[in-house]
Amino acid sequence: MSVAAYETIQVEDHAVEGTDARIRVVTIDRPKVLNALDEQVVAELSAVVEATAVEHLAAEGSPPVGGLLITGAGKAFVAGADIAAMAEMSPEQALAFSGKGHALGEMLEALPVATVAAVNGFALGGGCELALACDFIYASEKAKFGQPEVKLAVIPGFGGTQRLLRRVGLARALELCLSGDMIDAAEAHRIGLANRVLSPDELLPAALATLGRIAAQGPVAVAKCKAVLHQGASMPLEQANDLEQQTFASLFATADQREGMAAFLGKRPPQWRGR
Ligand code: CO8
16 A cells, blocks of 8 residues: 555554554544544545455455554544534535545445554544444543534534444433533543543554454454444344344355364364455
């Protein structure tokens, strides 16, 4: 991947010690505006996610990139959509901007590898929404979360209302979205918004280590498991359970299922083929 192709983000592939996995680390890099999201940031993030999906599709065996980590440069993760860029938007422009954010969120959820938001500081408005579009959130002790849009007389527009309510429940989502209050990492952890709270130094190594462990599992199973969880979350239980059952069964047609079980029974490490 060409790092030079991006202006608002940095993209680096990291090897995970003790594994063959490479994890793609995307750092949003507009620290002067606390990494606020404008059209260009959203477009560049979308391009990285799309490129990762295309590489995955083209790969033989284990995927070339086994996970995606999103973080921010400086003291913020992302302090929201760029207010200067939004201030004069018409409803049509706001609809188009929101649409691009939603498309990015959907691409992150559809990506066949795990995604983690490593929230190093402020994750406000669109920043909290970007974190919520990742599979799970690790938070630095310095992280602050919030949906302050009502203070600007708008509402979340990047999936925040719906993903927050599914993550933390209706009443907590209502409290956060209606008050605009910020919460710290400990509170985000307590309500289930952040999976783990880490010291600033431990944040990236811990997130990379988890992605590395995920990348070491059967890649088709990881992709399917992620899809069943995301798709099932917005289905009636009976339909979601049916999706699980069908997907479970379909994996018995893969070479990796044979290999994973044979390796366990043979007391040896598995050699995944990605099919
Ligand atoms: N947009 C533009 N500039 C910003 C933003 C932002 N969201 N946040 C901070 N900045 C700028 C500040 O204007 C300031 O610029 P300058 O140095 O030129 O004055 C610089 O970043 C540093 O910020 P502060 O001086 O304010 O730093 P503090 O440490 O004092 O405060 C805060 C940090 C509390 C994070 C504060 O900056 C703040 O409240 N920021 C705004 C947070 C906010 O309201 N976010 C929600 C925006 S609305 C939204 O996200 C809707 C999403 C819609 C859909 C998106 C689809 C992709």
